[in-house]
Amino acid sequence: xxxxxxxxxxxxxxxxxxxxxxxxxxxxxxxxxxxxxxxxxxxxxxxxxxxxxxxxxxxxxxxxxxxxxxxxxxxxxxxxxxxxxxxxxxxxxxxxxxxxxxxxxxxxxxxxxxxxxxxxxxxxxxxxxxxxxxxxxxxxxxxxxxxxxxxxxxxxxxxxxxxxxxxxxxxxxxxxxxxxxxxxxxxxxxxxxxxxxxxxxxxxxxxxxxxxxxxxxxxxxxxxxxxxxxxxxxxxxxxxxxxxxxxxxxxxxxxxxxxxxxxxxxxxx
Numbered sequence: 501x502x503x504x505x506x507x508x509x510x511x512x513x514x515x516x517x518x519x520x521x522x523x524x525x526x527x528x529x530x531x532x533x534x535x536x537x538x539x540x541x542x543x544x545x546x547x548x549x550x551x552x553x554x555x556x557x558x559x560x561x562x563x564x565x566x567x568x569x570x571x572x573x574x575x576x577x578x579x580x581x582x583x584x585x586x587x588x589x590x591x592x593x594x595x596x597x598x599x600x601x602x603x604x605x606x607x608x609x610x611x612x613x614x615x616x617x618x619x620x621x622x623x624x625x626x627x628x629x630x631x632x633x634x635x636x637x638x639x640x641x642x643x644x645x646x647x648x649x650x651x652x653x654x655x656x657x658x659x660x661x662x663x664x665x666x667x668x669x670x671x672x673x674x675x676x677x678x679x680x681x682x683x684x685x686x687x688x689x690x691x692x693x694x695x696x697x698x699x700x701x702x703x704x705x706x707x708x709x710x711x712x713x714x715x716x717x718x719x720x721x722x723x724x725x726x727x728x729x730x731x732x733x734x735x736x737x738x739x740x741x742x743x744x745x746x747x748x749x750x751x752x753x754x755x756x757x758x759x760x761x762x763x764x765x766x767x768x769x
Contacts, residue, residue: 509720510574517716522553528701541565542610548617552581559593571598615644622675642763648678650758659742670724681760693764704755711747
């Protein structure tokens with residue numbers, strides 16, 4: 501059996517990490533969606549939606565006549581997303597189990613959005629072309645992805661450097677690109693997107709949840725690290741512990757991966 505393509509752990513544990521990530525990214529993703537200026541009544545698709553944080557935000561922005569659909573390959577996360585949407589009283593949102601490589605190609609959406617998915621795919625161009633086939637003639641494509649090379653800590657942290665190397669290795673071992681964000685503008689240009697716009701954000705902090713992400717991510721790539729025989733369970737535990745100790749120190753600065761945001765319209769819009 502081959503390696504799973506997605507490096508980061510799924511299920512309930514993966515969802516808990518995504519909750520933290522969603523809160524860290526809420527402001528910058530919200531500002532991105534403000535730029536796109538969503539209008540009431542449109543239909544949105546969130547590809548690789550995970551726990552559905554952005555899907556629900558899209559649903560809130562296009563209510564009452566609009567709709568948001570989130571698709572993912574992790575049924576556990578989707579079940580949690582459905583429960584949370586119901587708890588929040590959102591009736592214009594739907595979550596479906598689907599692989600990006602298998603989604604229908606009828607143009608039925610006004611906006612297709614995806615965050616932190618392409619970095620894990622061996623063939624991101626095919627995925628982007630699939631996204632474009634979902635769009636109506638006036639539709640927007642909106643993507644966010646990471647540039648892991650931009651991650652940093654200050655002062656120096658040996659645990660961070662070891663985590664940095666392990667993350668890059670396990671993603672590359674599965675055909676992904678940990679620095680996919682750098683490639684996004686060029687890929688969208690080559691796929692014919694017009695009125696292309698780009699922005700770069702980087703959550704950074706001396707305190708708060710942004711500083712927890714390195715330790716959480718290390719925990720959630722542990723299965724892949726072990727599968728690739730890159731570290732022992734004892735070393736992984738040590739790295740996580742030292743990352744968390746570093747995060748707890750209010751004198752240390754942590755910048756998680758730069759996030760490249762790209763958006764534009766279909767060429768015939």
